[in-house]
Amino acid sequence: MPLFDLADDELRTYRSASTEPEDFDAFWSKTLQEAREHDLDARFEPVDTGLTTVQVYDVTFAGFGGHPVKGWLTLPAGAGEPLPLVVEFVGYGGGRGLPHEHLLWASTGRAHFIMDTRGQGSAWGGGGGTADPVGGAPSYPGFMTRGIDAPENYYYRRVFTDAVRAVEAARSHPLTDAARTVAVGASQGGGITIAVGGLVPDLAGIAPDVPFLCDFPRAAVLTDRHPYREIGLFLKTHRGRSQGALSTLAYFDGVHFASRGSAPALFSAALEDQTCPPSTVFAAFNAWAHEDKEIEVYDFNDHEGGGPYQEAAKLRWLRSYV
Numbered sequence: 001m002p003l004f005d006l007a008d009d010e011l012r013t014y015r016s017a018s019t020e021p022e023d024f025d026a027f028w029s030k031t032l033q034e035a036r037e038h039d040l041d042a043r044f045e046p047v048d049t050g051l052t053t054v055q056v057y058d059v060t061f062a063g064f065g066g067h068p069v070k071g072w073l074t075l076p077a078g079a080g081e082p083l084p085l086v087v088e089f090v091g092y093g094g095g096r097g098l099p100h101e102h103l104l105w106a107s108t109g110r111a112h113f114i115m116d117t118r119g120q121g122s123a124w125g126g127g128g129g130t131a132d133p134v135g136g137a138p139s140y141p142g143f144m145t146r147g148i149d150a151p152e153n154y155y156y157r158r159v160f161t162d163a164v165r166a167v168e169a170a171r172s173h174p175l176t177d178a179a180r181t182v183a184v185g186a187s188q189g190g191g192i193t194i195a196v197g198g199l200v201p202d203l204a205g206i207a208p209d210v211p212f213l214c215d216f217p218r219a220a221v222l223t224d225r226h227p228y229r230e231i232g233l234f235l236k237t238h239r240g241r242s243q244g245a246l247s248t249l250a251y252f253d254g255v256h257f258a259s260r261g262s263a264p265a266l267f268s269a270a271l272e273d274q275t276c277p278p279s280t281v282f283a284a285f286n287a288w289a290h291e292d293k294e295i296e297v298y299d300f301n302d303h304e305g306g307g308p309y310q311e312a313a314k315l316r317w318l319r320s321y322v
Contacts, residue, residue, distance in 0.1 A: 003271055005222070005279045008297075011269075016215040016255045016283035021247070024256055027151060028199060031064075035161045038066030042169040044073060049099045053077050054106045056099040061169035063118070063162035070116040070130045071166060072099050074106040075175055082177035083111040084204075084322035087167050089185035089192035090114065092143070092212065092227050095121020095128015104311065110322065111177075113170035117188070118162060119143065119155075134158060140237075144230035149244070151251040156213065160195045160252065167200055180204050180322040182263075184314065187276060187303065188212045188227075191254050194284055197265065198257025205321040207266045207314050208284075210276050210305040214254035215283035217246060225274045254284040264292035266317045268310050270301035 006014060021027065044057040055075045063069035075083065086105040090096070096116040105112035120143070121128015136147035136155070147153030171178040182205040185193040191213030197206040212227070220231045231249075235242050250256070265288050269281040278297075285295050296313050298306045306313065 004274070005271070005277050011278055011282040013286070014279050014282050015286060016218065016253070016280075018215055018217050018250055018253045018255050018283075020256045020259075021151075021250050024251060027251055031157060031161055032164060032199065035064055035066075035165060038062045040165065040168055040172065042172045044173060047099065051100060051103075054099075054103065055079070057173075059113070059169060061165060063165045064158040065134065067118070067133055067158075068130070069118060069162045069166065070096060070128070071169070072096055072102065072114050073170060073173060074099060074102060074112045076106050076109055079111070079175050082175055083109065084180040085111045085113065085170055085176040085178070085182070086322075087170050087181060087183050087196075088112065088114045089163055089166075089183070089189035089196075090117055090120075090125075091185075091187040091189050093120055093123025094125045095130070097126030097128070101126055108315065111170070111173070111175060113166065113176075115163060115166040118158060132158065140230045140234040142227055142230040144227050145234040145245075148234065148248050151248050154248055154252060156252045159192065160199070163192045163196050164199050167196060167203075178202075182206060182318060182322050184208070186210060186305070194254040194261075195252070195257045197263055198260040201262050203263040205264045205266070205318065206261070207317065209268045209310055210270055210273055210303055211254060211267070211281055211284060212276050213252060214276070215280035216249040216253050218283070219277060219280045220246075222277050222279070223274050228275075255287045258284040258287040259289055261288045261290050263290055264321060265290060265294070266314060267293070267295040268298065268306050268313070269295060270298040270303065270305040272301060273303045273305065275303035
C-alpha cells in the first residue's frame with residue numbers, strides 16, 4: 001500500500017478534532033476510586049517453566065469491579081534487590097500467552113509484567129485466561145462497540161482500569177522498583193500504554209508502538225480495516241447514532257490521555273499503516289504533554305511497524321530512564 005495519509009510535514013503539526021469531555025478527569029477519577037475500593041489482592045505464584053535464566057510468577061490481581069485479572073511477572077534468576085520494572089500490554093485479540101514468549105525484558109536485567117486483556121486472548125499467540133464478566137448492549141462482533149451506548153458501560157473503561165491496577169500489582173512485588181517503572185505495548189497495547197501514561201502520574205517513561213485507540217473521529221472514517229471498522233459497521237446498522245458513539249469514545253481517546261502525559265515517551269508510527277493510520281498516531285504524539293518525547297517513523301511499513309528495529313530502539317532509549 002503506498003502512502004495514503006498526510007504528508008510528513010502535516011503529520012508533525014496535525015491535531016485531532018476529538019472533543020474532550022468536560023468531565024473527563026472526574027469520570028476517570030471516579031472510575032479508579034471505585035476500583036480501588038476493592039482490595040488489590042495481588043497474588044504471585046511461582047511457576048516451573050523449565051527456564052533457567054528467569055523466575056516466572058503466575059499473577060492474579062483485582063481489576064475493574066474487583067474482577068480477577070491474570071498476568072505473568074518474569075524476573076532474572078537470582079534477583080535479590082528491587083529491579084526496574086517494564087509493564088507491558090498486548091495487541092488486539094491477544095492474551096498474556098505463555099511465559100517463554102516474553103523473555104526480552106527480563107534478559108536486560110529488568111522485571112517484566114505482562115497483563116492479560118479481559119475477554120481477549122483467542123486470536124493469536126499463546127492465548128489468555130481472563131474473562132470479562134460484564135455484559136453490555138448490542139455490539140458489532142469484536143470489542144470496539146461493546147457498551148458503546150454510554151461511557152460507564154464501554155469495554156475499554158474496564159480494560160484501562162485493569163491496566164492501572166496492573167501497574168499497582170506489579171509494583172507491589174518486593175523485587176520491583178516502583179520509582180523505575182515504564183509502560184510499553186504495541187497496537188492495542190500501545191493505546192493502553194498511552195491511557196496508563198495519562199492516568200498514572202509517576203511513571204519513568206512510556207513506549208507505545210503504532211498505537212491503536214487514538215483519534216477516533218478520524219480513524220473511524222479514514223480506514224476500512226478492522227478493528228476501527230467495527231465502529232462503522234455498528235453505525236451502518238444503528239443509523240443516526242454516530243454522535244452518541246463518538247461522545248462515548250471521547251472518554252477513551254488516546255489524544256486526551258496524551259494531553260495529561262507526565263513522563264518521557266518514545267512513540268513509533270508506520271506510514272503505510274492502514275490499521276492504525278499514522279495521522280492518528282501523530283495525533284496522540286503531538287498531544288503528549290511531556291516535552292521529552294520522540295517518535296520513530298517507518299516509511300514503508302504497514303502495521304508491523306518497526307518490529308525488531310523498534311525493539312532495538314526501545315532498548316537503547318530505556319537506558320536513559322530505567
